[in-house]
Amino acid sequence: MAAGETENWERTIADIYRRDSGRVRATLIRLLGDFDRAEEALHDAFTEALAQWPRRGMPTTPWTWLVSAGRFRTIDRLRKKKRLQAISGELAMRIEGEAEDAAGMEPEEVADDSLRLIFTCCHPVLPPDAQVALTLREVCGLTTEEIAAAFLTTAPTLAQRIVRAKTRIKDAALPYEVPPRAELPARLEPVLRVIYLVFNEGYAAHQGDAVIRPALTGEGIRLARLLVALLPDPEAVGLLALLLIQDSRRLARTDAAGDMVLLPDQDRSLWDRAEIAEARALLDEVLAGKEYGAYTIQAAIAAEHARATNADATNWPRIVEFYDLLRIADPSPVVELNRAAAIAMRDGPAAGIEIIDKLIAGGELAGYHVAYTARAELLRREGRAADAAADYRRALSMVQQEPERRLIERRLAEIA
Numbered sequence: 001m002a003a004g005e006t007e008n009w010e011r012t013i014a015d016i017y018r019r020d021s022g023r024v025r026a027t028l029i030r031l032l033g034d035f036d037r038a039e040e041a042l043h044d045a046f047t048e049a050l051a052q053w054p055r056r057g058m059p060t061t062p063w064t065w066l067v068s069a070g071r072f073r074t075i076d077r078l079r080k081k082k083r084l085q086a087i088s089g090e091l092a093m094r095i096e097g098e099a100e101d102a103a104g105m106e107p108e109e110v111a112d113d114s115l116r117l118i119f120t121c122c123h124p125v126l127p128p129d130a131q132v133a134l135t136l137r138e139v140c141g142l143t144t145e146e147i148a149a150a151f152l153t154t155a156p157t158l159a160q161r162i163v164r165a166k167t168r169i170k171d172a173a174l175p176y177e178v179p180p181r182a183e184l185p186a187r188l189e190p191v192l193r194v195i196y197l198v199f200n201e202g203y204a205a206h207q208g209d210a211v212i213r214p215a216l217t218g219e220g221i222r223l224a225r226l227l228v229a230l231l232p233d234p235e236a237v238g239l240l241a242l243l244l245i246q247d248s249r250r251l252a253r254t255d256a257a258g259d260m261v262l263l264p265d266q267d268r269s270l271w272d273r274a275e276i277a278e279a280r281a282l283l284d285e286v287l288a289g290k291e292y293g294a295y296t297i298q299a300a301i302a303a304e305h306a307r308a309t310n311a312d313a314t315n316w317p318r319i320v321e322f323y324d325l326l327r328i329a330d331p332s333p334v335v336e337l338n339r340a341a342a343i344a345m346r347d348g349p350a351a352g353i354e355i356i357d358k359l360i361a362g363g364e365l366a367g368y369h370v371a372y373t374a375r376a377e378l379l380r381r382e383g384r385a386a387d388a389a390a391d392y393r394r395a396l397s398m399v400q401q402e403p404e405r406r407l408i409e410r411r412l413a414e415i416a
Contacts, residue, residue: 009054017046018215020063022141026113027067030176032074035138035166041070048073112178114139115226120169120176122190130165135194136201137162140219146201149400184231192239192295195223199243211254211403217247234286238296241286244279245302248272260407264311276306294330297322316346333364341374349378369398373408385415 021042028038045066059065121135136142144162148155179187202216224240252266261267283303286296301322308314323339336359344352356365356375365371376391392412399405 006054010050012058013046013049013053016049016062016066020066021046022139022219023114024063024066024070025141026117026139028070029117029138030113031067031071033176034170037074038070041074042066044073045070112226114223115230116176116178118191118194118223119178119187120174121165122187122194123169123172123174124187125172125174126165126168127161128190128193130161130168131190132194132197133158133161134165136197139194139223140198140201140216142201142216178230181231185233188231188233188236191227192235195220195227196239196243196295198223199246203246211258211260211401212250214250217243217250221247234289234291235293235295237282238286238292238299241279241282242295242299242302244275244282245299245306248275248279248306254403258403259410260403262407263305268310271306276303279303280306294326297326297329301326314345316342320346333359333368334370337365337368337371337374341378344378344381349381353378353382367398369395372398373411376411380411380415389415 024045025038025042028041029035032038032041048069049062049066053059117139118135121138122131126134133147136147137144144155144158148158178184199217199220202213202218202220204211221240221243224236224243228236228240248271249263249266250272252268252270253261255261279299280303283296283299286292287300301319304315304319304322319342320339323335323342327335327339337356340352340355340359343355353375356371356378359365360371360375372391372395376388376395379385379388379391389412392408392415396405396408396412399408
């Protein structure tokens, strides 16, 4: 096979890995009953694909082929090690007995496995931080480094949480299933949080060369839709509305060179009006019920931006009102920082700087680069170029995402 053709196949299979590995992993975990064994099977499957597809062609449904290949490789390995008999009778029967079924699975069945896996990873026997970390790792395939960035912690700390969570699931023999409907409301909050973080890591990647990771934003929206179909809880609907509005700006968030374009400077004609319309219909439905939480409030803030024909037409007093609600529903330093930016737009830069200074002085955001870029933007508006430059430099020492780094460097150059 020619070198160019080999490279084409490698790119194709790499694209499928990025798009489908999370779903394949979820199904393998159900079939094999073990996180680590499923991870090994996943890599076996893609290795097999690299060996076979260039010779035999791509299967009609790559994801089900990969599930079957991973399972068969696992069975072969266990037989060679004479370990299949040592596995519990029920699990051994499932590993061997469902091989034919795996080959005939529909995409919807694989998608349902992702939802089952989320509820397993978000089981209440696990600590909340472990629930989110494990789901991001196992359902979405994020690396420990990426998850650590989302949690503002270190990779070794995250790795320990994930290992402990897997052990807890195995020791407690947790079922791999969506809970009965009566239990769903109590189990919902960590699942919503996970879906939000999955989307957010794709919408604003913490590191790397890309501003947006469409595979993750798409996965977040897909999971939110699955959840709403299963349980149309107001906050689940509000979360879906939020993700749709955020995703509607996708094409406007970067320029032709891949550099970041901030919200005030975006070409709003590029915003996806169909997504905005769907989100606003969902949001109106939830707000009419008067029972909603943090995700719905964030969706309402995003909807105010979507209503404005340009940045100057933004209803900042209304947005501040929503942030006042949000700081009650979901108090956090990041919410306070965003509220400070909205207050600065309503009342002037000095009002926002005062709030940000208190947050940084209190240590809550001292190591968070966005706090310094936000403060620098307000200082720049006040004409305090030297102070703004100092904060931009502080942010540069912390930022990990390349497009964001270039944006800060451009700001520094503009005020030099």
